[in-house]
Amino acid sequence: MDSKILIFLVVILILALAFWIYVNFANRQRSGLDRAYYQKQWQKIDSFKKNGSAGCQLAIIEADKLLDHALKQSGFYGATMGDRLKDANRSFMNVNDVWQAHKLRNRLAHEQNVNLNFVATDKALRSFRSALKDLGAL
Numbered sequence: 001m002d003s004k005i006l007i008f009l010v011v012i013l014i015l016a017l018a019f020w021i022y023v024n025f026a027n028r029q030r031s032g033l034d035r036a037y038y039q040k041q042w043q044k045i046d047s048f049k050k051n052g053s054a055g056c057q058l059a060i061i062e063a064d065k066l067l068d069h070a071l072k073q074s075g076f077y078g079a080t081m082g083d084r085l086k087d088a089n090r091s092f093m094n095v096n097d098v099w100q101a102h103k104l105r106n107r108l109a110h111e112q113n114v115n116l117n118f119v120a121t122d123k124a125l126r127s128f129r130s131a132l133k134d135l136g137a138l
Helices: 003-029 033-071 081-087 096-110 118-134
Strands: none
Touching: 003 118, 033 081, 033 096, 033 118, 096 118
16 A cells, blocks of 8 residues: 555544544533533433333423523523534434434424333433533533
8 A cells, every 4th residue: 555545544534633622622621511410410310211101202302401401601692402412412412312312302292192212312312412422510
């Protein structure tokens, strides 16, 4: 392999790693959010899952509210959570998953007889937790 190509690939790899480190750690360290508060709230949310379907619904709704609280405290703007999510779009590693979790919360809040299973609950809660980590709350 040509040494110029090898050097180029190493430089690209280093830049990608630096970007990943920045996205994952830089925002967390300067978020200014009270991590102890968010960890305590997340423990409560996590405990709701033990109460069956109603508990899973409550866990998703409360996780959505907690993320919205973190968005507001982080200075993201908008009249609704959807607007704040748009403003914070680049802050999330898995923005599509966050949107799907928020849409599930909206369905739970506004529709009757939403079919919610453990897999959907787990995926939504993992997305909310990941988003809170991306903001530096957890």
